[in-house]
Amino acid sequence: MNDSLDALLAKYGADADRPVYDQPAAFTAFVRGGGNVNLYERLSEQLAAGYDEAQPESLLDIGCGDGLALVPALESAGHVPSRIDLVEPSAALLDAATKQLADVNTEVHAWQQPAQEFFARLGDRHWDRAQATFSLQSVPIHDRVSVLKALREHTDVLTIAEFDVPVQVEGTPEQVQSLVSRYERGIAEYGDDAQLVAQGFLLPVLLGQVDPNVARTNWEQPAASWVDQLTEAGFTEIDVEPLADYWWAPAVLITAA
Template identity: 60%
Template sequence: MTSIELLADALAAYRAGDRERATELAGQAGRDGSSLADELRTYLAGDGSAPVYDQPSAFTAFIRGGGNVGLYRALSTELAARYDAAKPESLLDLGCGDGLAVVPALEQATHVPARIDLVEPSAALLEGVHERVPAAQCWQATAQEFLARDDLGWDFVQSTFALQSIEPEQRAEVLRTLQQRAGKLVLAEFDVPEFTEGSPEHLRSLVARYERGVAEYGEDASLVAQGFLLPVLLGLVAGHERTNWEHPAATWAEQLETAGFTDVGVEPLADYWWSPAVLITAS
């Protein structure tokens, strides 16, 4: 068996609740030279209980390294061009993180909105962006909590790889609210392939893509894998403590149309180890 097949079987065992068998299979795959297998075996040997975004050093290393460097450069350039074209007076960023997308976009743009609201549930990440955009109003809250607190509207609303972290039923309500309160909505998301969750094809695809992802991080590979990539991967596989609900781009467009948006478009943004990144616009 190849390391990809062994790791897919390890994920299947983990999904079935057999952590010991998953660890054994990861060890076998590691002997075939798989970096992901070594990281998985190490992770499974620990308690694996720390929530993903409670380890900001791992997330920061992930988001500021590997393929994310080119991805966020392209994203910020696109956002800046859209600020200049639309000239919004008010901007909302839902799930802004530490500002990796919005800060360079504002720095590049010739037009800067007069009112900027930045929303992020992680206090550690929000602190970083507040220092870099002192004129912005920063809110430590989830999108759901923030949108429930008042009836403000915005000319331009963006969310970059963040709405995938909201369970689809709750996300539907967020999108319905934004349809009433956003002049233009821009989402950056991944156009992920569609599989039956937990199928052999799905697990092999996850392994192949995560192997590429881990390989991009060099000496930071263990920090990124243990503190971010593996908790996300195993959450996808097992369904508990899940942090991401992603879809093909066409499904994102359908969700926006269901929420009441009438002018929805999808544009390519960048290639990426996980899946192609796209910009989804709606108004």
């Protein structure tokens, strides 16, 4: 294994067999700390602006997590959709998101399943707007275009927040070194929570990217590749705009119709 990766694992330790999203405390500490504070503030602002401009009556949130992007957006928006559907494979995160929406004046439906399973049993339901905030990267590459095609069929407008990651050849020493150096920058932002965030979330994700014996949880790609896949799925109006700087890679907001 790469020497710099060995050093990172030795410093923080990692349980490679630990399911990433089965540790809500680590994930919560991660998304509510470090550079994520500014990132999610910017994201919620942009989502709220979209609700106010388009005035959707129905909203689908794919991979809503615990509602960190969605709930503040709804609280600050002048317009709230009358129906919101939440899709999230983690029971703990979905429950947290649902509870936060209890006081929002809207009809909420929660679905605990991956996007692939949700769309396979969907039927003819349609939404005015859909969003996926840092969640579609968790859909394996071989399933991604089919999920995007389903979103094209069942929604009018899709908003995606993702990272414009650099183009690299997987498995090369250069790619591993890039991953390790970026993870080190990210972990350093968490102070007293660094050990929790590293062991419970960041390092299991990292190992999934470099160790074939560890379950992989995300398949990121440059913004240009997202545009290519959205085009293949049938979207014709695609806009990419900067969202925020971030330790991992620049965050972008992609709107497709």
